[in-house]
Amino acid sequence: MFIEEKDIEIADIIRHYFEAVKERWPTAWDHRGEGLMLNKTNGYKGLIKLLRPVYLHLARPGEVPTKMQFLQILRKSDLEDEDFxxxxxxxGASGELTLYTTLLNQLNLKD
Structure with missing residues (x-):
């Protein structure tokens, strides 16, 4: 999609994904202060790494999944807001990787 200059579609995929994350874990995503990490660097990096397997599970390259499609798969995780x-x-990198692998396994996806 990048090579084909489909910037709007790429932006829509990322927007839909993070809107679904926010709806699935609203307290953790909106948390300000210390303690929760979902909306911090490690959370973001883990979620970005997870985007590829989630996307490929939902769509063929070039397609744009909806927020609801992303949300449906994220709801398979048993993590709650307070778990983050x-x-x-x-x-650090270990927390990012732990988040990624935890969600990858809970969502039953392949790396």
Missing amino acids: TIDNFRP
């Missing part, structure tokens, strides 16, 4: 703590997902 820095105790469960440590600061």
Whole structure:
């Protein structure tokens, strides 16, 4: 899509994905302050890494899944807002990877 200059479609995919994340875990996503990490660097990096397998599960390259399609798959996770703590997902690359692998496994996706 990047090569074909489909910037609007790429932006829509990312927007739909993060709108679904926000709807699935609203408290963790909107949290300000310390303690929860979903909307911090590690959370963002883990979610961005997860975007590829989620996208490929939902669509063929070039298609634009809806927010509801993303939300439907994210609802398969048993993580709740209060689970996104820095105790469960440590600061640094290890926490990012733990978030990614936890969600990848819970959503039954392949890397």
